[in-house]
Amino acid sequence: MGFFTSVLGIIGFAIGIPIGLILGFFALIYSQPTHKEYPPARPLVETSISVLLDLLPDIPLWMKNPDYERVDWFNRFLSYMWPYLDKAVCGIIQSTAKQIFADYVGTFCIESIEFENLSLGLLPPTIHGVKFYETNEKELLFEPSIKWAGNPNIVLVLKILTLRIKVQLVDLQIFATMRVALKPLLPTFPCFGTVVVSLMEKPHVDFGLKVLGGDLMSIPGLYRYVQETIKRQVSSMYHWPQFLEIPILDASTGCVKKPVGLLHVNIIRARNLLKKDLLGTSDPYVKLSLTGEKLPAKKTTIKKRNLNPEWNEHFKLIVKDPISQVLQLEVFDWDKVGGHDRLGMQMIPLQKVYPGEKKAFNLDLIKNSNIVMDSQDKKQRGRLELDLRYVPFREESIKSRNENQDDQYQRKESRDEKSSEDDDFLSNAGLLTVAVQSAKDVEGKKKHTNPYALVLFRGEKKKTKMLKKTRDPLWNEEFEFTLEEPPLKESIRVEVMSKGTGFHFRSKEELGHVDINLGDVVDNGRINHKYHLINSRNGVIHIEIRWTTS
Numbered sequence: 001m002g003f004f005t006s007v008l009g010i011i012g013f014a015i016g017i018p019i020g021l022i023l024g025f026f027a028l029i030y031s032q033p034t035h036k037e038y039p040p041a042r043p044l045v046e047t048s049i050s051v052l053l054d055l056l057p058d059i060p061l062w063m064k065n066p067d068y069e070r071v072d073w074f075n076r077f078l079s080y081m082w083p084y085l086d087k088a089v090c091g092i093i094q095s096t097a098k099q100i101f102a103d104y105v106g107t108f109c110i111e112s113i114e115f116e117n118l119s120l121g122l123l124p125p126t127i128h129g130v131k132f133y134e135t136n137e138k139e140l141l142f143e144p145s146i147k148w149a150g151n152p153n154i155v156l157v158l159k160i161l162t163l164r165i166k167v168q169l170v171d172l173q174i175f176a177t178m179r180v181a182l183k184p185l186l187p188t189f190p191c192f193g194t195v196v197v198s199l200m201e202k203p204h205v206d207f208g209l210k211v212l213g214g215d216l217m218s219i220p221g222l223y224r225y226v227q228e229t230i231k232r233q234v235s236s237m238y239h240w241p242q243f244l245e246i247p248i249l250d251a252s253t254g255c256v257k258k259p260v261g262l263l264h265v266n267i268i269r270a271r272n273l274l275k276k277d278l279l280g281t282s283d284p285y286v287k288l289s290l291t292g293e294k295l296p297a298k299k300t301t302i303k304k305r306n307l308n309p310e311w312n313e314h315f316k317l318i319v320k321d322p323i324s325q326v327l328q329l330e331v332f333d334w335d336k337v338g339g340h341d342r343l344g345m346q347m348i349p350l351q352k353v354y355p356g357e358k359k360a361f362n363l364d365l366i367k368n369s370n371i372v373m374d375s376q377d378k379k380q381r382g383r384l385e386l387d388l389r390y391v392p393f394r395e396e397s398i399k400s401r402n403e404n405q406d407d408q409y410q411r412k413e414s415r416d417e418k419s420s421e422d423d424d425f426l427s428n429a430g431l432l433t434v435a436v437q438s439a440k441d442v443e444g445k446k447k448h449t450n451p452y453a454l455v456l457f458r459g460e461k462k463k464t465k466m467l468k469k470t471r472d473p474l475w476n477e478e479f480e481f482t483l484e485e486p487p488l489k490e491s492i493r494v495e496v497m498s499k500g501t502g503f504h505f506r507s508k509e510e511l512g513h514v515d516i517n518l519g520d521v522v523d524n525g526r527i528n529h530k531y532h533l534i535n536s537r538n539g540v541i542h543i544e545i546r547w548t549t550s
Helices: 002-030 049-058 072-104 222-238 372-376 394-403 406-408 421-428 519-524
Strands: 110-119 126-135 140-149 153-160 163-185 190-198 202-211 245-246 261-271 285-292 310-319 324-333 341-351 358-363 383-392 430-440 451-457 458-461 475-481 491-499 508-517 526-532 538-549
Touching: 072 110, 072 126, 072 163, 072 324, 140 526, 190 324, 202 222, 261 285, 261 324, 285 310, 310 475, 372 526, 430 451, 430 491, 451 475, 458 475, 508 519, 508 526, 508 538, 519 538
Parallel strands: none
Antiparallel strands: 110 153, 126 140, 140 163, 153 163, 163 190, 163 202, 190 245, 261 310, 261 383, 285 324, 324 341, 358 383, 430 475, 430 538, 451 458, 451 491, 491 508, 526 538
């Protein structure tokens, strides 16, 4: 019986496999496929509130808030650069932490502190949206929303006596919205001086901390306490209006030097000048300027046929660096035809003039500034008499007074005492700076639109460069006016003009103008606004005006 059962089983196996394969083949060919229908897609407005609440935290800001923009390209760039950024950032962390760890070695029985592993992991941060702000200042202001759920491998080893304690940071998550300002914008690469960072809300920080293999954050109550403590400490330091300032460019090289004071020069007289004319006389005048300035030099009047001229003429020069700048004085003989002959020159470093102090000079004129060549010239070229007084602006005066307070006490009392006339003069003099930044939507009736700006004040006219074929010119030019008194009841006019080119080079047209009351500038020290141009349909001009007093 067992034999027949085995034979029948073998026969059934041999016949069943081919029959099963044939039946399966025909079933696959001729059977109709049946697809499972998926639920139809529905708009979000038809979704239940509970489902929406679950989805909202994962929706990026550029979808929830139209002010935020997508930055997928930057996230892609960040993912490609992350392996290199990881090494660079870890190198900075290691070098910085090494100095901090050195302060703790030797205390609390700690023999050494070092990183066993230091890596930020394979997952880069993700920017879920960026919001840009347009301001009147020379800055780039934006708010990125950053989320980072990383897998860092950071292991710190503390050696206390003979015990090695490993501390490992795992499962780090940081969610933060920050405000970043790149300012001031400069014409020197990378085109901004500092990076200013502030947090717009308390950051979310979550992480695990393993010590000797056990997770400390699993201790009841410790997790919440650590989270709240980190949020509170970080917010107290960097929550807006607090900020973190990161310098990028050195102030001496990257930033454009601003005026810090006025140098008052009184050219009194000259004696025994050289004879350059055929009749044994000269027609002298003095040319004066400060080193490092691109402004044209100032000149006295010409004294015809006089070797001992009397001028008593007063000039004001703008000082930007009283430590390094030098006053250059050159005496020339005026000639109607050809170049003017130089009778002599002299140089005075501004370091020799104390702030607010009037100092007299009686100088021997030399041939040139080359000491070696001038020592070989024995010719007497005459003398030049003048008075100098350096008047720093208010901020610079306070700074200088604090730095040199000990020096001031050691000087004579006569130097510290000033007359009431000098006090009034120092308190009233100042510098008016007009910065014409840009304009928008300026257009005229004629075919050309080549705008430039004119600044009109007290009979002076100053002009920006002309930009061709644009309705949105960007000038970024500054003009300075030195004044004896604050312009409390005065106004300044800025006109936007257009000039034709080619066959229309004589054609000019006013595209608009604006009159600005300077009383507000004196009261506030600075205004920075955009003004609608008068006689213009939609034209707007951006002007910044500063009043700096002595």
